Structures are given as C-alpha cells and as structure tokens.
Amino acid sequence: xxxxxxxxxxxxxxxxxxxxxxxxxxxxxxxxxxxxxxxxxxxxxxxxxxxxxxxxxxxxxxxxxxxxxxxxxxxxxxxxxxxxxxxxxxxxxxxxxxxxxxxxxxxxxxxxxxxxxxxxxxxxxxxxxxxxxxxxxxxxxxxxxxxxxxxxxxxxxxxxxxxxxxxxxxxxxxxxxxxxxxxxxxxxxxxxxxxxxxxxxxxxxxxxxxxxxxxxxxxxxxxxxxxxxxxxxxxxxxxxxxxxxxxxxxxxxxxxxxxxxxxxxxxxxxxxxxxxxxxxxxxxxxxxxxxxxxxxxxxxxxxxxxxxxxxxxxxxxxxxxxxxxxxxxx
Amino acid sequence: xxxxxxxxxxxxxxxxxxxxxxxxxxxxxxxxxxxxxxxxxxxxxxxxxxxxxxxxxxxxxxxxxxxxxxxxxxxxxxxxxxxxxxxxxxxxxxxxxxxxxxxxxxxxxxxxxxxxxxxxxxxxxxxxxxxxxxxxxxxxxxxxxxxxxxxxxxxxxxxxxxxxxxxxxxxxxxxxxxxxxxxxxxxxxxxxxxxxxxxxxxxxxxxxxxxxxxxxxxxxxxxxxxxxxxxxxxxxxxxxxxxxxxxxxxxxxxxxxxxxxxxxxxxxxxxxxxxxxxxxxxxxxxxxxxxxxxxxxxxxxxxxxxxxxxxxxxxxxxxxxxxxxxxxxx
DNA sequence: TTGAAAGCGCTAACAT
DNA sequence: ATGTTAGCGCTTTCAA
Numbered sequence: 001x002x003x004x005x006x007x008x009x010x011x012x013x014x015x016x017x018x019x020x021x022x023x024x025x026x027x028x029x030x031x032x033x034x035x036x037x038x039x040x041x042x043x044x045x046x047x048x049x050x051x052x053x054x055x056x057x058x059x060x061x062x063x064x065x066x067x068x069x070x071x072x073x074x075x076x077x078x079x080x081x082x083x084x085x086x087x088x089x090x091x092x093x094x095x096x097x098x099x100x101x102x103x104x105x106x107x108x109x110x111x112x113x114x115x116x117x118x119x120x121x122x123x124x125x126x127x128x129x130x131x132x133x134x135x136x137x138x139x140x141x142x143x144x145x146x147x148x149x150x151x152x153x154x155x156x157x158x159x160x161x162x163x164x165x166x167x168x169x170x171x172x173x174x175x176x177x178x179x180x181x182x183x184x185x186x187x188x189x190x191x192x193x194x195x196x197x198x199x200x201x202x203x204x205x206x207x208x209x210x211x212x213x214x215x216x217x218x219x220x221x222x223x224x225x226x227x228x229x230x231x232x233x234x235x236x237x238x239x240x241x242x243x244x245x246x247x248x249x250x251x252x253x254x255x256x257x258x259x260x261x262x263x264x265x266x267x268x269x270x271x272x273x274x275x276x277x278x279x280x281x282x283x284x285x286x287x288x289x290x291x292x293x294x295x296x297x298x299x300x301x302x303x304x305x306x307x308x309x310x311x312x313x314x315x316x317x318x319x320x321x322x323x324x325x326x327x328x329x330x
Numbered sequence: 331x332x333x334x335x336x337x338x339x340x341x342x343x344x345x346x347x348x349x350x351x352x353x354x355x356x357x358x359x360x361x362x363x364x365x366x367x368x369x370x371x372x373x374x375x376x377x378x379x380x381x382x383x384x385x386x387x388x389x390x391x392x393x394x395x396x397x398x399x400x401x402x403x404x405x406x407x408x409x410x411x412x413x414x415x416x417x418x419x420x421x422x423x424x425x426x427x428x429x430x431x432x433x434x435x436x437x438x439x440x441x442x443x444x445x446x447x448x449x450x451x452x453x454x455x456x457x458x459x460x461x462x463x464x465x466x467x468x469x470x471x472x473x474x475x476x477x478x479x480x481x482x483x484x485x486x487x488x489x490x491x492x493x494x495x496x497x498x499x500x501x502x503x504x505x506x507x508x509x510x511x512x513x514x515x516x517x518x519x520x521x522x523x524x525x526x527x528x529x530x531x532x533x534x535x536x537x538x539x540x541x542x543x544x545x546x547x548x549x550x551x552x553x554x555x556x557x558x559x560x561x562x563x564x565x566x567x568x569x570x571x572x573x574x575x576x577x578x579x580x581x582x583x584x585x586x587x588x589x590x591x592x593x594x595x596x597x598x599x600x601x602x603x604x605x606x607x608x609x610x611x612x613x614x615x616x617x618x619x620x621x622x623x624x625x626x627x628x629x630x631x632x633x634x635x636x637x638x639x640x641x642x643x644x645x646x647x648x649x650x651x652x653x654x655x656x657x658x659x660x
Numbered sequence: 661t662t663g664a665a666a667g668c669g670c671t672a673a674c675a676t
Numbered sequence: 677a678t679g680t681t682a683g684c685g686c687t688t689t690c691a692a
Contacts, residue, residue, distance in 0.1 A: 001669065001670070002669090010678075010679090011678065011679050011680080012669090012670085012671095012679090013671080013678070013679060013680080014677085014678060014679080016669095016670065016671060017671095017677090017678085020671090024677055024678085025677070025678085026677060026678085029677080029678080041463045043436075043439050043440060043460075043463075043464070044440050044670090045381075045440065045442060045668095045669055045670065046440040046441050046442070046670095047377060047380045047381045047386060047441065047442050047668090047669080047670085048381050048668070048669035048670035048671085048684090049669080049670055049671075050377045050670090050684095051375075051377045051378050051381050051668090051669080051670075051671095051683095051684050051685065051686085052669075052670045052671045052672075052683075052684050053670080053671055053672075053684085054684070056377060065402075066396075066402045066405055066406065067399050067402035067403065067406070069397050072395075072396045072397035072402075073397065075396055076396065076397070088437070089421075090420065091419075091421050106373075107418070109373050110373060110374050110375065110376040111376050111377065112375060112376070112377050130373075133371045133373075134373070219605060220605050220606065220609045221605070221608070221609055224609060246605075249606070249609075250609055253609050253610055253611050256611040257611055275549060275550050275551070275576075276550065276579070276606065278551070279550045279551055279554060279579075279580055279583050280583055280610075281583050281586040281587055331685065331686070332685090340662080340663090341662065341663050341664080342663090342685090342686085342687095343662070343663055343664080343687080344661085344662060344663080346685095346686065346687060347661090347662085347687095350687090354661055354662085355661070355662085356661060356662090359661080359662080374686090375684095375685055375686065376686095377684090377685080377686085378668090378684070378685035378686035378687085379685080379686055379687070380668095380686090381667095381668050381669065381670085381684090381685080381686075381687095382667075382668050382685075382686045382687045382688075383668085383686080383687055383688080384668070661692100662691100662692080663690100663691085663692080664689100664690090664691080664692100665688100665689090665690085665691100666687100666688085666689085666690105667683105667686100667687095667688085667689105668684105668685105668686090668687085668688095669684105670683100670684090671682100671683095671684090672681105672682090672683090672684095673680100673681090673682090674679105674680085674681085674682105675678100675679080675680075675681100676677100676678080676679075676680100
C-alpha cells in the first residue's frame, strides 16, 4: 500500500480510503490509486484490514452436511443476503454430530466472525458457552430451540411431521409407519419421529411402527432397505412417512422393485420437498420448510443485528407447507 | 494474550508457543497457560496470527454450485485431506459463470489463501493473471485444461462421454440423442457434448440429435422437459445420453409418465454416478468420475506443494468408470 | 526453555 | 479531501 501511495503520489491513508469506497476521496486521487494498484498487481490484504478494524467481514455458518440440497438452499439464501453488505460466509459442516459442532464452532470463532449461524437448537454446553462469550449475533436455524442462544429462524419439525400424519389419516390410512435414523444424533430427525408418535397418538392410532434406518443422514439406499424390512416385518402397513424425501424415494423405489403399488397398497410421504419429490413417479407428498427463505431471513436478522436495529432476540417462525402429491392418494 | 501471560506468570511469547504446540515449552508452563486461558475465556485470534506469520491456514476453493452432490463429495475429500494439516477451506461458488468466477477469485485472494482450487479449466484472462501473480499453488480440478495454470486433478469429460456412446452402440443403439445445457456456460457440459458428437461420428452415426435443456445446471425438471421435446420431435430415438444423472432421471421419469419403456424402447444414460442412478427403477447407466478422489488428490497435491516436495506442475488423471446398469439394456 | 523487541499491512482517531 | 501517528494481536528474530 505504501508502494502504491508513492506511485500515485498520495499518502497510504488515501490508498486505504480509495479501496474502501470512502466517499471522502477525490475522483482524481482514486483513479491514480487504482491505476497504480493495477500496475503493481496489488491485491488488498483483508487479513491486515480485519486485524486493525476488528471487522473480519465473515459470517460463520455450520450445517450438518454439505451434501444436502435443503441446506445448500439455506446457504445460498444466506450468502445472497449477506453479499450485499460485503459479508462472506465461512462454512463448516458437523456431520450431524454435536461434538463435532463444538469443535467446529471453537475453530470458526478464532477467525473472529461478525455473526454465527448454527443449524439446529441442540448444542453441547461448551458450544453454548463459546457462543455466549463471543458476544456476536447468533442465529439458530431449522429448529425452534427450547432455550435459544440468540435469534431463531426455524420451524417445529415435530409439528411439520404432524401435518403429514394428519394428511395420511385424512386419506383413510391407519397402519402408518415411520422410517428414520438413529435417534441419538440427528436432532431434527428425532423431533420428526417425536412429532410422528404424538400425532399418531392424537388420532388414537398405534405409533410403534418405527423403522431405524441407521445413522443420519439416511440415504436413498437406507430408505430402500428400511422399506424392505417394513414390508417383511409389518406387511399390513398402509402408509409410511420418511424422515426425508431422499429416504422416501428409496422406499418408493423398493416398492417399485417389489411390485408393491404406491399409493394403492402403501402411501409414501417424505420431508423437505427436494426436487426429486416433485418429479418422481408417482410424485411424493412431502413438507416444504422453505430452506432458502430460512437462509434469507437469517441474513436479514444478522444485518439488522449488526446495525444495532434489533435490540431483542428475534424468533422468526417459518410455516412449512404440506405438498400433497400422488404418492399418498389419488 | 498479555492478560493470560500475566495470569499464568509467563511472557506473552510463552503463551503463543503453548497455543502453537511448540515443543519448546515446559509442561508446567503450558498447563498454566491453558488454565489461565480457560479462566479468562480466551479465544485465539487467527487474524493476528495470519497477519504476522503470513500464513492464513486457508485454502480457497471455487465450485460451480454448492447444491451438487458431486462437487460436495469433492469438497469433502479436500476438506478431509487438508484438515490434518490445520488447513481450513474457504468455499465460494461461481454459478457456472467464468465472470462470476473471476470476481470470486479476486475476492478470495484478498484473504491470502495458501493455495487455490478451481473447478474447471476455463477462466477469464484476468482470473488467470490473478492466480499467476498470487504465487500460490493452484489446482484445477474436474477437467483436463488445454493450458493448465498449475496442477491438475481431472479427467476428460469428452472421453468419458465417449465411453457412454461406445456402450450404447455396443448395445445395438444407433439413433442416440444428447440432452445438455446451454453450451456457452458450463464448460464441462460443453465438453461432454463435444465428446458425444465425436464418438457418434467415430461410429459413423448421426450426431444431430442435440436437445438444449437450458442454462446449467440442468435440473431434473429440465431433463424431463427435454425428454418430452425429444419424444415429440424425434420419436424414433432409441437412446439418450444426458449431461448429468439428474437430468437423466428427469428424462426417465418423463418416460414413465408417458408409458415409454426404458430401456426397451429408449435407453437412458447419465453422468456422475449420483446416488439416484443406482437406486431408481430401472437404475441408470452412468459414468463415475470419483469426485471424492478428485478432492483427496487435490488435497494431497496441495500439501506436497506447500512442503516444497512438488517441484513441477503435476497432472493427475482420474479414470472415470463406466457403470453399466439396466437403463441401457438387459 | 524462556523472554524482549520489532513489525506484519492495514485503519481509527485526530489534525489540517 | 488528505495526511500523520499509533496500534490491532499475534509471531519472527535474536538473545539469554
């Protein structure tokens, strides 16, 4: 920067201002600076800027998996909303593990992000303590935490699952099963299972048809294997709700391989409204939690919080939408 | 850090060494430092560390889309390979646009990454110049660039597509169509189209059945629409190759909706070996380019380059594997 | 094994 | 609109 200042015939401070789009720089000075910078092949050093100004322009984000279209949509919503303010996303994934999340959060905080977005409302005590002490805006997404850390943009996974059960019961189904993952890890998956059980009981139905499909995330193949197990163990099942559209599609494919008619003999519903749900044959009934909107809202909250125009913790509830399709009825 | 030093009764330098796992710190000193740090709720500041040591511990990565299982697998391979050395990934996506890639690269370089991984071998001149001047290891992945910038871990998209055409011809198919995206943007998609045309000509077959499905990435829905167009315009087509498994699955679904038998009347092949290809009914013939392996190899190259044990630009060719499944024959 | 001094490249704060 | 001074929180370098 000193070299540029010399070449442009100004002080380093003017160079700094020129790069910051600071209004109080003359057009001539700015032009001279930019030309000198170009000539010298100068690349601005955000590291030094971040240290001196104590503004990293980072927003840290943790998601369970980078390989998931729903979370990708959320990240895109976040990214688009934050880019306008020059904020960059520092992304990490937790593999659906709160211990890994704790380690990740600790590591991300070292980069001095200006805000932090974490997926889910369940964290280790130390992770909570770290976030508290960081004294930056925190947004929990994709969940409605019992004890929020800061702001929240989410929905009740249990209630959303209840919508699906209500729909199936309305379609005349009674012997409904749930295909999901290992309860201990994926907390959103566990909430969905809990929501399933609660809704079934509310309808006075048996809520014991629970198939454990393995560790989250449940793949299509695991969904298929779970369906095979279900058809073998409880052949009179007339509907299945799956923890995600991906496992639901796996279940559907298994029915197709076995010549089990969907929805005539078994109805199938998923969760997430992934693209496949709308396009497979028959298309899958599911719930759309508007992942992109979650990201956009979280970004908006962060901008407000950084502006200081958000005095109190915000709780933004997203209302998931039931997408009724042919896999659960005519 | 000064506060910790005071509390632990050592110098700031010892605190720094304790956090760096520097061997030349006594166990007693380290323990005292860690206890003091814990007590004060200290979080190490990577920004200052990066500025002084000129080591950011970042590796910047650009991918076309964050919402793509293949690229997600590559990022995971990279991430896993780099984490062992304490290197963190700084991820950006280009939306399949070389102009956006240029902007992104410029922005990422401001963070002073220690290496850069870019997807594809086509870039703007300025992007190339920026990477050259950055004087850091550069790895181009998912392609075999005509004029590599630095290291390469990739494969020939054209040749991989040729494998699919050869297979279809071997199955007795002759009137083969290609479903792909707008040629101007997705360079890997364009290479695949080129590979299709070349292979068809090699077999002495007509290579004009090219359906443009829109701007990349081609969705399942766009694949379905393209299939509908194909069946209407060129109903005697006996095989289709799609630019990706996702569009191929869309095409398959369209056939199912129309009662067009796959593979009996039309064979369908995709690209990428996404999970859906193995599990849909019938499963899709495709090509597996080993996305995770690409990431792992790129990570390995970067570590070697940073160690200085990689004097010359490396070119690591990945051999994609043809996955023959029922969608193209019995 | 530990410490003291200096400085990484920027920008806040103040001055003009 | 521009310049001067000092310093962000670490680590390099040198010394003990």
